[in-house]
Amino acid sequence: MFSFFLLSVSFLAFTGTTSALVPSLPKLSVKQGYTTSNKIRTPTAVGYAKREDAEPLQLSTFDIERFAELKTRGTTMPIVILDSVLPGQTLFFKSSDPKFDELITYALSSQNEESEIGILGFNPHTGQPLNMGVTARIKKKDVIFGLTREKERIIATSFTGQRRFEVVGEPWMDNTQSFWLANVEVVDKRHEILPEELEDAAMELYDKIPGMVQEFVDWVLKTERLKPQELNTRLKEMGPLPEDVTKRAMWIGALVNPVPSLEVCMEIRPAMLACRNIHDRMVLATTALRASIDHMSGKRKLF
Secondary structure (H helix, E strand, O other), X not given: OHHHHHHHHHXXXXXXXXXXXXXXXXXXXXXXXXXXXXXXXXXXXXXXXXXXXXXXXXOOHHHHHHHHHHHHOEEEEXXXXXXXXXXXXXXXXXXXXXXXXXXXXXXXXXXXXXXXXXXXXXXXXXXXXXXXXXXXXXXXXXXXXXXXXXXXXXXXXXXXXXXXXXXXXXXXEOOOOOOEEEEEEEOOOOOOOOOHHHHHHHHHHHHHHHHXXXXXXXXXXXXXOOOHHXXXXXHHHHOOOOOOHXXXXXXXXXXXXXXXXXXXXXXXXXXXXXXXXXXXXXXXXXXXXXXXXHHHHOOOOOO
């Protein structure tokens, strides 16, 4: 069933229209007359007097890091619409669609041994593609080419979620009309402004997670959702529980809502990617953990 779903959505990913694939986003307005310069510009237009005692604006280390991050987080990449994936999660995929072949060829056309694409999923409520996703690296050594029984060329590879991104503006088709390209903004280091009380509440939830994870693991074994060896392998692949707040929330999302599903949690990956701050991510992570535990224990069934 899972393979069928992937093949079905891959068809949609390469044959839809722009409006069907990615929701229209507001156009970015650009102020006319602004030019980029490495130097701070001093106003000398009519109505301004140049002060002899003017001093350059002093920037803190944080300010300098923010400017550097703003300059590097925008990029353009090919987009695949498959399923929502969180950082660290892996989708295995194969297709004989020539359009997918074109995308892989495009991605691997650089001189580097690997390239990067964007993966988007679907909104579970509307069925429309999301504008928040994750990047994935395509490595030449991980792409397998073969033939089907009907002698059709087939490509198999895997995509592991890396950096979170948001689509900016409208995507466009490549020159072969096979796949979408889009301008994206990598949001992993986007500065988040949060009231102190919400930040404190997020950290309270953060501290509760280790105990909840142990309770979740215990119930997975009690209900025989996974065998001990299978669970150990999965946890080893995920790595230790992260210290970073956002990475910890993403880790929990991958734990309770893995690929393929353990059927102990509602679909939360699109919501997790859409969260705008650490408070929302912590609320979603702990709520999903508690709901999964209650479902397995029989206290409150989800479905």
